Amino acid sequence: MNTRDIAQAAATRAAAPLLAKLGCLAAVLATVLLGVLGLVTMIATGASRAAMDGKSSSNCGIGLPDMPGLEGIPERVLGTQVDNAKIIDQVAASRGLPGKAVMIALMTGLQESNLQNLDHGDADSLGLFQQRPSQGWGTRAEIMHPPTSSGLFYGANKGRPPGLVDINGWYLMPLGQAAQKVQRSAHPELYDTRQMQAKAIADKAGIDLNRIGIAGGMTGATPGSGLPPVQCPDGPGAGGAPVRDVAAGWPAAVANPHTVADARAWAQREAAAPSQNWFRACLAFVARAHGWHYSGVETALLHWEEMPESMKHRGSRDIPPGALMYWETSSPAGHVALYMGGGMVASNDIRRPGRIDIVPAAEFDTSWRAKYLGWAPPYFPKGS
Incomplete structure (x- = not known):
């Protein structure tokens, strides 16, 4: 991937972090400035869509718009995103995780790395999910291996930081909130802006985001659409009446x-x-x-x-x-x-x-x- 491709792919990320980092008042002023520059249409469209959907991820009421879909993403970049999305889904499926887990992972990967397997990042952050060796996520080789890094994100990895399935009640949380519980980002509001892109990439990759699964994985304790019954293994009881x-x-x-x-x-x-x-x-x-x-x-x-x-x-x-x-x-x-x-x-x-x-x-x-x-x-x- 050359510098121009990276720049083009990153362009879809530019508006939302700007709004988050400037703060509520500055975001309004920035929107006016962007209008002068002729760029406000994209943000206004996203904000309008978010308003119609009843979404607002900001504490000051202006919310953050969804990032645009796949329009304008270079073909090579999009191809890599789709390939990585398939890996993320395959790891989830192998663990028996539901489609909601994949959606959260795709939103996270898009925000952290644009769903690219980056060999660099903030401090020692690496890979699809910008996991850090210094924080115990794994070795550089493990984090740079997409199937392994996906497994690290999903969790249930002894001796590693908590992943998705380690978060109590993650399957009941809003998508962005669940992502934040794993990533602990300084800008948690940005994960929700990736929903539109995540759905579009999942569609392109043939991923079923409605797949039923087990929220704790095959060895976990919570199902994808309910909590586990305790099945009383402490001895037989009396038989029931005929049905x-x-x-x-x-x-x-x-x-x-x-x-x-x-x-x-x-x-x-x-x-x-x-x-x-x-x-x-x-x-x-x-x-x-x-x-x-x-x-x-x-x-x-x-x-x-x-x-x-x-x-x-x-x-x-x-x-x-x-x-x-x-x-x-x-x-x-x-x-x-x-x-x-x-x-x-x-x-x-x-x-x-x-x-x-x-x-x-x-x-x-x-x-x-x-x-x-x-x-x-x-x-x-x-x-x-």
Whole structure:
């Protein structure tokens, strides 16, 4: 990459750091000055877009605009960005991390290095994420190796600074805030300005930013769309009463992308697949079975609590196929499973961590000593 390419690639970064460093009053004056120079159009457009989106990352109310998309980026620079984005995504996928983790990593890489594997930076900062050997991130060779530096950013690396999955509740945070928790930048407001670019590069690289995963990775403790149920491994409990099938008769408000037949068929395919994507992700599983990418709620018990009272069938074991069955565990998260009919449910983790199995409903009472709460129709008013 020559000097001109670097300068052209860096041009898209120039406006946002200027606004952040000048401060609120100076930013307003700078905008007026840029208007005189004929450059205000780009910033005004971004600010207008941010306003329409309801975004404001500044404490003084003017906010920072999203950086422009991919227009004007030299082809060689863009090619490198796409290649590095694919590596960042591959590392996340290998760890079972959700698409949100990739989005945060792309925004961070764009802000720190323009998604280029730089051999220089502030002080001893290096690589895609401008990690510093002196701060314990790794050796120069490790940081300059994109797959390794991506793994360092995602975290769960013993003896290294905390990465993304080490941040408690990162998956509930706004994107820029999660990035800042890892990077600890002097200008945390700038990460959010990279959302548009990150989405455009992800699209070009064929990355699914809606991918479901496990927020703690394959060895982590928190799922991508909920908190882990404690599954009571301290001995068997009493068996539950028999479960009987009844007709559905869902309320009119229950409308899902998948029919009940589609949901059951999808769950059966997941049970037969080698996928291990569902470790401690019960609510994500039942939402996906009914056709949603995201349930809109963080835990199984919270989903139960937010269910309209008229839809809750407390303690009932007369259940229509396709319904959701809820259990209380010793964790605030609880557990939910998909009733398949014939007394059987589809659930994650009941027999194999991360896998789906179709088992008798009574197995939750015996294997996990969980307390059955009842069933409800597959109602996802916040689903997306």
